[in-house]
Amino acid sequence: MMKALLLYPRFPKTFWSYDEFMKIAGLKASIPPLGIITVAALLPSDWEIRFYDRNVSPETDADWQWCDIVILSAMIAQKQDFLAQIQKAVQLGKKVAVGGPYPTSIPEAALNAGANYLILDEGEITVPLFLEAIAQNQQQGIFRASEKPDVTKSPMPRFDLLKRDNYFMMAIQFSRGCPFNCEFCDIINLYGRKPRTKEPSQTLAELQTLYLNFPN
Numbered sequence: 480m481m482k483a484l485l486l487y488p489r490f491p492k493t494f495w496s497y498d499e500f501m502k503i504a505g506l507k508a509s510i511p512p513l514g515i516i517t518v519a520a521l522l523p524s525d526w527e528i529r530f531y532d533r534n535v536s537p538e539t540d541a542d543w544q545w546c547d548i549v550i551l552s553a554m555i556a557q558k559q560d561f562l563a564q565i566q567k568a569v570q571l572g573k574k575v576a577v578g579g580p581y582p583t584s585i586p587e588a589a590l591n592a593g594a595n596y597l598i599l600d601e602g603e604i605t606v607p608l609f610l611e612a613i614a615q616n617q618q619q620g621i622f623r624a625s626e627k628p629d630v631t632k633s634p635m636p637r638f639d640l641l642k643r644d645n646y647f648m649m650a651i652q653f654s655r656g657c658p659f660n661c662e663f664c665d666i667i668n669l670y671g672r673k674p675r676t677k678e679p680s681q682t683l684a685e686l687q688t689l690y691l692n693f694p695n
C-alpha cells in the first residue's frame with residue numbers, strides 16, 4: 480500500500496490560460512487534466528490517492544508530509560512548475576514518478592531534476608511496468624512502451640477526483656493518434672499515426688458518469 484500525491488503543475492499565463500476570463504467567471508481552469516486522472520484509475524485500488532490540479536487548488540504541506548510518492552504529469556508548457564515540484568520532492572526525500580507529454584518528449588529534463596521513475600508513453604502499458612518495479616523494491620527506472628495500447632481497455636478516468644465547479648467545462652477522450660502530418664504538432668510522435676478509438680459504450684459510460692456526478 481502506498482500513499483500517492485498526484486499533482487498537475489501550473490500553467491504559465493498564456494492565451495490558453497484565459498486568466499482574465501477565469502477571474503470574471505469565478506473559475507480556475509478551462510479543462511480538467513484527463514491524463515493524470517486516467518493514471519489514477521490505473522493505480523492499485525489499495526493505494527491511497529490525493530489529487531490536486533495546482534491550477535485549481537494547491538496541495539498543503541500536510542499532503543507533502545503524508546505521501547510516500549509524488550506523481551506528476553505535464554505538457555511542455557508546464558515545464559517550470561513541473562521541474563520545481565520534482566526538486567521539492569527530492570529536497571523532502573520523497574520518491575517522485577513522472578509521465579505525460581513533456582517527460583515523454585524530453586525525458587532528460589525530468590531525469591536531471593531528480594525524478595526516480597520515468598513512466599513514459601501511454602500509461603495503460605507503462606504504469607503496470609512501474610508497479611512491477613515498485614513491487615520488486617526498485618528505487619528507480621525508466622519505463623517505455625514499444626506498442627500503443629488498445630484504448631477499448633482503457634479505464635474510466637477518475638472524474639470523482641475533480642473539483643468540477645472550478646472548471647469551465649468537462650472533457651472526455653474518444654480517440655488517440657492522428658493520420659495527418661502538421662509540422663507544429665507532435666501527436667504522431669506521442670500517439671502514432673493510426674487513430675484508435677474507444678467503444679461507443681465506453682464514451683456513453685463516461686458521459687453518464689459526468690452527468691451523474693456533476694448534474695449542473
Ligand code: B12
Binds near residue numbers: 513580601664
Ligand atoms: C486538452 C488539451 C489541452 C487543454 C488543457 C487541458 C488539461 N488541463 O490537460 C488546453 C486547451 C488548455 C491545452 C493547451 C495547450 N496545449 Co494542449 N492538449 C490537449 C489535448 C488535445 C488532450 C489532452 C488530454 O486530455 N488527453 C487525454 C489523456 C487521457 O491523454 P494524455 O494526457 O496523453 O495521458 C496519457 C499519457 O500521456 C500518459 N500520461 C499522462 N500523464 C501521465 C502521468 C503519469 C505519471 C504517467 C505514468 C502517464 C501519464 O498516460 C495517459 C493515458 O495513456 C492534447 C493532445 C492529445 N490528443 O492528447 C494536447 C497537448 C497535450 N497540448 C499540447 C500543447 C503544445 C498545448 C499548448 C502549449 C498549445 C499552445 N501552443 O499554446 C497549450 C498550453 C497551455 C497553456 N496554458 O500554456 C501538446 C503537448 C506537447 C508536449 N510534448 O508537451 C499536445 C500533445 C498537443 C500537440 N498537438 O502536440 N491543451
